[in-house]
Amino acid sequence: MSASPSPLPPSSSSVAIIRRLRAAGCVYAEDEAKLLLSAALTPADLDSMVDRRVAGLPLEHILGWAEFCGLRIAVDPGVFVPRRRTEFLVQQAFALSGPEAVVVDLCCGSGAIGAALAAAAPSARIYAADIDPAAVRCARRNITAVGGQVFEGDLFEPLPPALRGCVDVLVVNAPYVPTGEIGMMPPEARIHEPRAALDGGGDGLDVQRRVGAAAPLWLAPEGHLLVECSERQAPRTVGIFTRCGLLPRVVESDELAATVIIGSLPR
Structure with a gap:
């Protein structure tokens, strides 16, 4: 040989x-x-x-992988590239995950968040979903290798019904760039990443509204919903969570320039 x-x-x-x-x-x-x-x-x-x-092709698409939380995450051409700031979202999700937590990575893209949480909490039960077939194929390479499951479909629709009321940590890196600001993004993102993974609607929060509305049906009694947004969007996301019956709090990382909103069900 x-x-x-x-x-x-x-x-x-x-x-x-x-x-x-x-x-x-x-x-x-x-x-x-x-x-x-x-x-x-x-x-x-x-x-x-x-x-x-x-x-102008993203470096990660050329290499076939992105470094994320100390892991090499497979990233195929045309799939959203995980950002370093999203490592803060993973950190917050891990802090809320018990040893055998049920974790759902919604709008999973390459599956970077789910794979990172699986590496940090090997006994956790990891589920992920995305609407983009290319992202799902990529996520399956990253998540099924660590024992998780990946589903294709719109938000909660493809998840196993048995997860309703049982999700301990629902982590969602939904698109949150306002439609009118897509044209100001770097070309490597604007041209080479799927628009559906970037465009969050008029104010960037359309998908977060849909997630927040359904999240209470899926969360366990002491479960948590975590989303990433920009600093200036945080007050609106807090309002979305509050209207959906969740108790919100804002956590930020100056080092990673990251903002995460955590919503919990009232006890």
């Missing part, structure tokens, strides 16, 4: 790659060059990868 090809060793060509990436507007050109060099198996492969990055 022949040996597998090895990644290309660093060389003076890395300087030229860094220059090309910088010229294309890549802020972390040095780090990206190292990753591309480590992933490429041939010079032609490297040239193709750099060309795609310079053309």
